[in-house]
Amino acid sequence: MIAGAGPVGRCAAESAKLLGASCVIVGDMNKERLELVKQAGMETVDLTLDASVAEQIEQILGVPEVDAGVDAVGYEAHGHGDEDYKIENPNAVINDLFDVVRVSGGIGTPGIYTPSDPGGRDENAKHGKLTVDWGKGWLKSFHIQTGMAPIGRYNYQIMQAILRGRISMKTIMNPQVISLDEAPQAYKDFSDGSSKKLIIDPHGMIKNRS
Known part of the structure; x- marks a missing residue:
C-alpha cells in the first residue's frame, strides 16, 4: 500500500x-x-x-x-x-x-x-x-x-532499470516541458496537485518535448 x-x-x-x-x-x-x-x-x-x-x-x-x-x-x-x-x-x-x-x-x-x-x-x-x-x-x-x-x-540499479526499459518514467512521472513564460501558471497547477512533472526549458533547447 x-x-x-x-x-x-x-x-x-x-x-x-x-x-x-x-x-x-x-x-x-x-x-x-x-x-x-x-x-x-x-x-x-x-x-x-x-x-x-x-x-x-x-x-x-x-x-x-x-x-x-x-x-x-x-x-x-x-x-x-x-x-x-x-x-x-x-x-x-x-x-x-x-x-x-x-x-x-x-x-x-x-x-x-x-x-x-x-x-x-x-x-x-x-x-x-x-x-x-x-x-x-x-x-x-x-x-x-x-x-x-x-x-x-x-541510484545505479534504478538508472539501469530505466535505461533497459524496465521502468517507464514517462508513464509514471507524466513529464511536461514548458517555457519560462509558462512557469507561473505551471507552479500554480503544481500547487493545486497536478500530476505533471514540470521541466522548465527557458532557452528552448529540448527538441523532443513529447
Whole structure:
C-alpha cells in the first residue's frame, strides 16, 4: 500500500513492481493522480470515498490488509471520506498504515515529518507531535524505517532499470516541458496537485518535448 500518488508515491509504486510485488495499491484523493497510476497498472484507493482504506483494500485483495506500506505523504496528510479529506490531519497516514499492514509487515516513511510546523492544525501538530496508535503498532510487530530514502544506495540499479526499459518514467512521472513564460501558471497547477512533472526549458533547447 502506497499512501500518496505524488512523484514520490508513484516512484515507490513503480519500485515495488520492479521488486516483484504481485499487487501494488496506491491511495490518494487527487483523481488525476489516481488515473495516472491506474494507467501504469496499479490498483487505487480513493480517499474521497466514505469507504475506509481497509474496506477498499478488501475489495481489491479479498482481505483488508497488505504486506507492507509506504507513507509518501508526510505531515501534510489529510483525512479521508465524506468531508474529512479536505481537512489536514498529519496523523492520518501513519494510523491508516498501522491499521492495514499485516502483523510483522513493513512500513517505510519517506514522506516528510518535521519537528515544527507553524501552520499545523493544533498545538501538537505545530510542534511535530502526532497522535499515533502505538499500542496497535507494538502489538503488530512492524518493521519501521523512517527518514529520507537512501538514494545513493540504489541510484545505479534504478538508472539501469530505466535505461533497459524496465521502468517507464514517462508513464509514471507524466513529464511536461514548458517555457519560462509558462512557469507561473505551471507552479500554480503544481500547487493545486497536478500530476505533471514540470521541466522548465527557458532557452528552448529540448527538441523532443513529447
